[in-house]
Amino acid sequence: MVPLSWYLALSAVLFTIGVVGVVIQRNAIVLFMCIELMLNAVNLTLVAFSRFLGDVTGQLFVFIVMTVAAAEAAVGLAVIISLFRTRETLNVDEADLLKL
Amino acid sequence: MEQLAQIQVTHLFFLAFASLAVVAAFNVILQRNPIYSAIGLIVVLCCLAGLFLTLSAQFIAAIQIIVYAGAIMVLFVFVIMLLNIREEESKIDRQKYLKFLAVPLFLALIAEVMAVLKTLGNPPASPNVPGTVESLAEGMFSTYVLPFEATSVLILMAIVGSMLLARRESKEEADSIEAALTAANEPTEIEEHSEEEVHA
Numbered sequence: 401m402v403p404l405s406w407y408l409a410l411s412a413v414l415f416t417i418g419v420v421g422v423v424i425q426r427n428a429i430v431l432f433m434c435i436e437l438m439l440n441a442v443n444l445t446l447v448a449f450s451r452f453l454g455d456v457t458g459q460l461f462v463f464i465v466m467t468v469a470a471a472e473a474a475v476g477l478a479v480i481i482s483l484f485r486t487r488e489t490l491n492v493d494e495a496d497l498l499k500l
Numbered sequence: 501m502e503q504l505a506q507i508q509v510t511h512l513f514f515l516a517f518a519s520l521a522v523v524a525a526f527n528v529i530l531q532r533n534p535i536y537s538a539i540g541l542i543v544v545l546c547c548l549a550g551l552f553l554t555l556s557a558q559f560i561a562a563i564q565i566i567v568y569a570g571a572i573m574v575l576f577v578f579v580i581m582l583l584n585i586r587e588e589e590s591k592i593d594r595q596k597y598l599k600f601l602a603v604p605l606f607l608a609l610i611a612e613v614m615a616v617l618k619t620l621g622n623p624p625a626s627p628n629v630p631g632t633v634e635s636l637a638e639g640m641f642s643t644y645v646l647p648f649e650a651t652s653v654l655i656l657m658a659i660v661g662s663m664l665l666a667r668r669e670s671k672e673e674a675d676s677i678e679a680a681l682t683a684a685n686e687p688t689e690i691e692e693h694s695e696e697e698v699h700a
Contacts, residue, residue: 402514402554403622410518410551412613414525414544419609420602421529429534429580433541436572437525440548443560447631451555454626456635459560460644463636466567467651471658473572477579478662484583485668 407448415441428480428490432473439469513554521547534580538573545569557631 414437421434443462450458483495520543527540545568552561629635640648 401625402510404625405617405620405622406514406518407551407555408617409613410521413522413610416606416609416613417522417525417529420606423602423605424599425529427534429576429583430528430531430537433528433534433537433576436541436568437528437544440545440568443564444548444551447552447555447557447560450557450629450631452623452625454629456629456631456639457644459557459631459636460639462557462560463563463640464644464647464651466563467655470567470572471651471654473575474658474662475665477575478665480579481583481666490583 404448404452407444411441411444411448414438414444426491426493428483428492428495429477431492432476432480436469436473439465510554514551517547517550517554521551535577538576538580541576542569542573545573552631555631556628559631559633559636 418434418438418441421437422431425431425434443465446458446462446465448458450456450462480490484490487495489495524540524543524547528537528544531537531540545564549561549564549569552558552564
């Protein structure tokens with residue numbers, strides 16, 4: 401059995417890569433992918449704890465996190481499409497106003 | 501002896517998937533073209549599905565492949581293709597200095613996590629709970645039925661909201677919105693205008 405700390409360390413590394421991606425990338429779609437990366441790192445933690453505590457609740461929460469991620473992706477990509485239509489760019493630095 | 505061999509195999513499985521996931525995750529954030537980032541993310545998601553199998557969460561692993569690597573990533577790739585984004589150097593690079601902040605941030609977060617893990621130690625594994633559909637459904641439709649219903653409402657709102665956002669406006673509609681925006685100094689006029697639109 402692989403120890404719990406290995407899973408937690410991998411999850412931490414993936415989460416950190418996601419954070420760094422949000423800091424260094426300026427493309428809105430890639431920023432969304434970095435957020436998905438962070439959500440997945442958290443999912444790994446939830447499943448690992450679920451296994452090591454012998455409780456299925458962690459896996460249920462992974463299910464709910466996935467649903468929220470799907471909803472977030474749908475709305476976020478729609479926002480990106482309408483942003484691209486009005487501004488002709490995906491750079492988040494150039495989209496600094498809520499007004500069209 | 502047999503058990504020892506099995507342990508070795510699991511460790512190798514973990515190490516292979518973990519290293520591939522980390523490399524692919526770096527690929528996500530370092531590529532300039534978003535389509536390569538998307539491919540990297542798909543690899544990460546599939547690796548995580550493999551790791552879920554080592555944690556005996558079969559249902560979650562299947563859902564990970566179907567929902568994440570299938571549905572959500574198809575949405576991402578679809579949007580990337582739809583927008584036909586050129587590889588571009590950004591004209592305004594206001595956050596240039598943030599790139600140099602990212603490396604210390606990365607190291608600090610990793611160090612922090614390793615320190616926490618050192619103090620925690622490794623708990624022994626509990627008796628195995630199989631992550632099958634039955635065991636998950638039992639919890640989901642008894643104790644956690646309210647969050648489950650809440651997510652279904654959330655998905656419905658997301659569908660309606662994204663359709664509203666991504667809808668292409670007709671020419672007249674766009675013109676009337678433009679007119680409303682130019683006459684922004686008189687809020688009453690805008691209200692009238694939008695009411696007219698609704699009736700029409």
